[in-house]
């Protein structure tokens with residue numbers, strides 16, 4: 001019998017998108033073409049950009065481009081099938097060895113993306129009846145991986161290790177997994193790694209650490225947050241499964257997990273997003289091997305980046321002293337400027353854009369309600385003059401906003 005459908009949920013999408021517009025939550029993609037340094041052509045306009053996680057300025061480096069071309073010539077462009085079906089290239093094999101050695105852990109497994117790494121490895125480690133303990137500010141892919149696993153999820157307040165320890169002590173789950181960003185992606189603060197490892201030791205838990213924003217930037221020669229905490233090589237702990245992405249400071253694409261030999265072998269056997277996905281193209285592994293060499297050698301990139309971070313912070317601290325905008329105490333290349341309201345954050349982003357500066361506004365649900373912000377991402381590709389331009393523009397906008405607030409009390 002034919003059913004006469006008078007209204008369908010399929011007709012609701014225009015109104016649902018309009019609702020996002022009204023809440024200032026509609027996201028847009030710009031069309032970008034890289035120019036020199038940290039400049040991008042965005043929708044056809046040349047802009048000074050503070051939006052990229054290319055923290056070391058390697059994404060367009062000629063050595064990486066050349067290695068990618070050589071990789072394509074040697075292996076072709078596509079990998080053909082899952083690494084467990086068609087194998088992975090000699091370049092991928094070499095990259096995994098080099099990554100493990102670089103972070104000082106026994107073995108590494110290379111994935112085509114960070115997001116799919118986390119949504120795959122968490123369910124491979126724990127399942128129904130087990131328990132996950134998750135920092136409240138973790139990245140979306142750790143949260144989604146936890147949900148997929150069907151383990152019980154205990155969310156602890158951001159960086160509150162006493163709360164974490166209480167939750168661990170109360171749990172009688174047979175397998176306990178603690179998951180945490182190493183550098184928090186929207187706030188830029190660094191997790192207390194040594195204390196996290198100690199807590200995990202006391203409660204027989206495994207610590208999965210996502211170092212997307214620390215790898216290449218923090219620690220000796222950019223070996224990452226774990227190395228910065230001294231937990232690599234002979235001091236490596238079986239309690240830690242280290243994960244880092246390779247599309248940020250490393251300037252290419254993909255991610256890896258590294259840790260104990262048997263643990264990595266288990267993940268190779270059981271991670272569905274690894275087993276049922278086509279292997280990463282060898283040209284990426286070739287580019288990443290070149291990147292790893294530069295990360296190790298080019299200490300000046302990290303030194304320069306640290307100088308820029310200090311310059312931005314001292315400039316903004318002085319320029320925003322009468323403003324309600326806040327600069328939390330981040331020591332990393334992620335410098336959030338807390339604005340508060342969604343519409344005000346968007347207005348500041350647009351005003352900067354009119355001045356040829358591109359800083360993305362980050363709104364809920366990516367960050368908590370009422371904490372809309374500009375996420376300023378610094379890179380070794382920036383110059384000191386770039387930083388000064390941004391500081392001057394934000395100082396002027398803060399004065400303007402403050403004056404507006406005083407003349408319009410209902411604002």
Ligand SMILES: *Cc1c(COP(=O)(O)O)cnc(C)c1O
Pocket residue numbers: 112113114115116139141181185210212213245246247253254255
């Ligand atoms: C970017 C990011 C990811 C995802 O990595 P992709 O390679 O971009 O998929 C995972 N975790 C954190 C903390 C990130 O910032």
